[in-house]
Amino acid sequence: MRTVRISAGRWMFLTTAVLFALAAWVGAVHADPIVSGPSPQINKEGGVIVKVTPRRWASGVEIWEFEVVFETHTVILAGDPTRFSSLVDAEGRTHSPLQWEGDPPGDHHRKGVLRFKPEPGRDGMIELRIDGVGGVPTRLFRWQLP
Helix, strand or coil: CCCCCCCHHHHHHHHHHHHHHHHHHHHHHCCCCCCCCCCCEEEEECCEEEEEEEEECCCCCCCEEEEEEEEECCCCECCCHHHHEEEECCCCCEECCCEEEECCCCECEEEEEEEECCCCCCCCEEEEEEECHHHCCEEEEEEECC
């Protein structure tokens, strides 16, 4: 039986090549699928971070949902988001939220879902407006509808 000897340099090269190939294969197999939905948007003004993620929206969906996260270490988050939020459709029509389901006022962190019922004919750009949080007159979050 013949013994094949591999130098330390070649052994290191082969090991590295195999590890890179394995990592590439695992990354390709386990990569997250491409998200076809809208991406979250973040606004960091006035000492308050506001992150908005559209969760449920499309033509044919009766109620649209936007997850909203408020975070701060400087002010107490007060008020009802249904009173200081609105959705503007591509035709410029303003829609008030139906409901806020989430954390109550009075803390430095709040998370919840704003629900809207937009009218038909909603192709184009939509805009979620959040007014007066952290002293910022209006925060704008925009998405292009599919």
